[in-house]
Amino acid sequence: MQMLDINTASPPLSVVRIEVERLFGRYTYSLVKKDNNPHIDSSLIILYGDNGSGKTTILKLLFHLLSTDRQRGHLTFLAKTNFAKFSVFMADGTSIIASRNNDHLIGSFQLKLFQKNHLISHSEVTADNENHVKNIHKNLQDYEFFRNFLKMRLSLFFLGDERVLNSDIFANREEVKDEQRFKQIVLSRMGDFLEEKPSLNREWTLRTSIHRTEEWIRDQALRGANQGEANVHNIYEEIITRILQTSGSLVEEELSQSPEMLISELKAHEDRSKDFSSFGLMSPLDTQKIVNLLKSNTKTDALIISRVLKPYLDSVSARFDALQDTQNLLTIFETTINELFFRDKYIRLHVRDGLKIFTDEGKELSPETLSSGEKQLLLLFCNTLTARDKATIFIIDEPEISLNIKWQRQLIRALLELTKGSQIQFILATHSIELLSRYNNNVVKLVNMEK
Structure with a gap:
């Protein structure tokens, strides 16, 4: 397996290349930035391709392959998706590969973890007749090593087109203090990924993200x-x-x-x-x-x-x-949201009072009263702020959804400014001309190698 030359300036667990073979039985891609110039920001990759070329599915595969909570259907999503091989190569020489033997494109698969071309974990993931993965009986010790290896080193967030921010951190029972609320959330999560109730999860993830931001500020x-x-x-x-x-x-x-x-x-x-x-x-x-x-x-x-x-x-x-x-960081966080994004309202951060939202007249607002675009922004900024202490990848499908042209121009620059000096990477898929033209050197076009 030929690996990329590793740029030592890159975050240790940033993605440098994604390869997929026979996605939906018809697409094969090798996705790597066209220019590996170290002066080009390695913390941003933008996927661009025609409708139906598999951008969203690739983002979901990336999220589920690298996420480790066994109760959230990550392995089942992989089992239900048509592909022969899906490989992720990291800047520190780590590679994670999900593959199927023979001509099978769905169902059971193998998970392999490499470090600098040396195989360190190999698990057989077996799916049932409906392509659900419930337990791993074989190679369980290897799979637990795989999970712990990633869990200790990497956090993942996925913002899909339904505008719900998904992450294993939101599956943490300790994040929810109200028992009845917890039961509602558990019920809402039954079923496969992306079949959850968006309104409930959006409210909960926003409240949880604000709470985590407040705790982060107090800890600092x-x-x-x-x-x-x-x-x-x-x-x-x-x-x-x-x-x-x-x-x-x-x-x-x-x-x-x-x-x-x-x-x-x-x-x-x-x-x-x-x-x-x-x-x-x-x-x-x-x-x-x-x-x-x-x-x-x-x-x-x-x-x-x-x-x-x-x-x-x-x-x-x-x-x-x-x-x-x-x-x-708090100055950048507060001034960015207040001066570049929010209109007729503003936020205030304080160790004692937490994160508060006010109208221009000084009336306090509930986070639930924000528009969908404002909620999306606050979710992203809260979680990028609190993710600075650990290697983290934010996977965002069409970040331009719910954002006007002005906000589209400012969003990525603001996120990169807030995360400067951290181990945070953003991997996006977009059709936005504003984003594609402004960050042209970070764009990776999906070119089918099967043709």
Whole structure:
């Protein structure tokens, strides 16, 4: 099996090539970006092809092959889909292959997991007469290895044309606290994939996504606070040491720590804290009393105060640095939605209050009152924000659905900006001229190799 040269700058589990043989018995594709220039963003692949060429089915096969929850019908979808072989090649040298022997295009199949051409897992997946997969009796240990290998390393989201965001994370029982609500969701999920009740699932996934976003923000704030305060004991040790070192005379070098410089540093910290306090990441700093003390005392006293105060300022600066990435992301998240997408309404993020939606008049809105396009955007942005800590693939079928031309132009750029520096990849299928022309280097055209 010939593998692609791996671009080391790519996310470790990003898709670099998809191959499918005899899809529906008639289509064979090798899907790889036409230009592997490392300067072209590897976090975006756009599939383009004629109606009926199999774009949507390829996206679904990708989602089900890489998803691992045994209760959600992933293997059954593969068993019910007509293909001879479906292969996914990742940037780290991993490849996952589902294939059938002889001339069979439906039903039972084999699952193989390779790392750099070495077979590390091989499972036989057996379907019944109706092409349902209920249990795997043979090679169960290999299949569990396959599941755990992917589950620990990769998360998947699929947004289909019914505008329901699907992911195994939404199958987590702990995400739903209301028992009756959980029963409704379980009932709604009976049946095969994409035969669920869209309205119920859309509401639930949106609420769940908002809840996960709120928890993510609180976790980030707590981590930053812990990092900023982890050295409190050391700070007091340094303060005591500085006090003891201060004698009746101050060495000439101390004069570089002038009261004026300290006042400037205090004011800079106060101004910087406002950006963090707007999201509740920390309380705003009020330095005026300390500034007044520095101004009203003698120069010698002010220098003594500066020796005591400097460790505290260093700790505040460390906390700023610990929270800076989170503050940047929340700013991008909030301003992108408010300035580029939402009209006559806006969102606010806060550690204490969570994610709230308001009208221009300040009246709070329920997420259910949003339009279908607004719900779709909020779903995507919430889940891209919370997915940054793990390799994640968002598979989106026709993202232009429910979006006007202006939003189509801005959507992908905004998602890529929010996920910059993460291990998140977007794989889309579209007919939108706006998306195809703007990201031409990321487009992969479906060309049938059977002809």
